[in-house]
Amino acid sequence: MxxxxxxxxxxxxxxxxxxxxxxxxxxxxxxxxxxxxxxxxxxxMKMPRVLGNKEVADALGIDPKNMHHARKTRFFPDPDFEVGTRPFWFETTIQAYQEKVEEWRNKK
Known part of the structure; x- marks a missing residue:
């Protein structure tokens, strides 16, 4: 007890x-x-897939060397977590970002 x-x-x-x-x-x-x-x-429940810089760059169709520029763009999400100084995002976070960017582009 x-x-x-x-x-x-x-x-x-x-x-x-x-x-x-x-x-x-x-x-x-x-x-x-x-x-x-x-x-x-x-x-x-399963945790969503975790993506590092290279996987995020691949998903966005950009060169991994340009990730620091991409992270400064409008709506780009903060990492879901970091290990040391390395950022990581859940795949669902990046998908939501891509949807938001697409929605923003379609409004123009």
Whole structure:
């Protein structure tokens, strides 16, 4: 028991809800169902592909040597994270950037 909390598995909470019964038991079961659904969603999630400078340059059709110029252009996203001084973007971030640029060009 940590800080007054009892740690139970979801199945143990189901059994407890059955023992309690009534409206309280029903609410516990609903919460357990929601937790199981959230677990299933999280378990199925995959992180998007991570791109470094070269992969971003390839996706944008530019020379990797010109990435420092591209990063100064309108709408270019900040890196999603850095490892040391190396920037990295999620593929979805670059795709969103490309869509925004295309939308901006079409408005002209």
């Amino acid at each position: 940590e800080g007054g909390l009892i740690k139970l598995t979801l199945n143990q909470y189901r059994l407890l809800a059955d023992e309690i019964g009534g409206e309280k038991g029903k609410r516990i079961l609903e919460l357990v169902d929601q937790l199981e659904e959230a677990r299933a969603i999280i378990a199925g």
